Amino acid sequence: MKRVALFPGSFDPFTKGHEDIVLRGLVLFDEIIVAIGYNSQKDHRYFKIDFMIEKIQETFSKYPQISVITYSELTAELARKQNANYLLRGLRNTTDFEYENSISQVNRYLNSQLESVFLITSPPFAAINSSIIREVHRYGGDVSPLLPYKL
Numbered sequence: 001m002k003r004v005a006l007f008p009g010s011f012d013p014f015t016k017g018h019e020d021i022v023l024r025g026l027v028l029f030d031e032i033i034v035a036i037g038y039n040s041q042k043d044h045r046y047f048k049i050d051f052m053i054e055k056i057q058e059t060f061s062k063y064p065q066i067s068v069i070t071y072s073e074l075t076a077e078l079a080r081k082q083n084a085n086y087l088l089r090g091l092r093n094t095t096d097f098e099y100e101n102s103i104s105q106v107n108r109y110l111n112s113q114l115e116s117v118f119l120i121t122s123p124p125f126a127a128i129n130s131s132i133i134r135e136v137h138r139y140g141g142d143v144s145p146l147l148p149y150k151l
Contacts, residue, residue, distance in 0.1 A: 005029040005086040005117065006079045008071075011036050012045045013133055014056050017125035019148040021090040022066060024119055031065045033082055038072040046134045055149040075103075076110035087116045092126050 005025055011018060011034070025032050034056055036049060053068050060066040071078045079087065087107060089100050097118075104116035128146050137143045137151070144150065 002031065002083075003029045003086065004031045004033065004082065004084040005088040006033050006035050006075070006082060006084040007088040008035040008037055008075045008078070010038075010045070010130070011052055011056065012130055013047050013147060014052055014059070014149075015125070015128050015130060015133060015146055016148050017090060017092070017121055017128045019059060020122050020125050021088065021119050022060070024122075025088045025117075026063070026065065028117065029086060029088070031067070032088060033084060034060075034066065034068045035075070035078060035082075036068065036070045037075065038070070046138075055147075059148045074110060076107045076114055079107075079114050080111055085113050085115060087114060089116060089118050090121050091118050092121045092129070 005028070007018075007022055007025065009018070014034075022032055022034065036052060049070055053070065056068045069082075075087065079085070087104070089104075091097050091100060100116070100118060107114050107116065133143050133146050
């Protein structure tokens with residue numbers, strides 16, 4: 001059976017930390033689907049979805065087993081539609097664990113075939129988060145060392 005993992009997130013923007021999780025996930029999974037979701041908690045995105053799709057596809061252009069999609073539905077339902085039995089998630093700290101654990105429980109309730117797999121963030125990327133990158137970029141700071149692509 002093919003091991004397909006969904007890597008869901010808003011990816012606004014997609015960071016080197018995200019890239020690291022996907023590449024490390026390739027050791028565990030046959031296929032990884034990076035799924036950019038429309039977060040109902042956010043009014044608007046800083047980086048446009050089409051731009052981010054293009055940049056993520058560029059980042060993984062040498063990896064045919066990695067694809068990028070967008071979605072606007074329950075992650076558990078998307079996983080079912082994509083024949084993904086795994087959710088791939090990265091954890092930077094205990095706060096991430098608490099948040100991801102709750103989401104994992106709900107996803108498992110909604111889709112009993114769905115298993116969440118958590119990878120601990122590699123130390124060089126532990127301090128990176130999309131909110132900080134957006135703020136630095138908004139005020140003209142150089143975020144290029146934090147992203148796997150050029151803006």
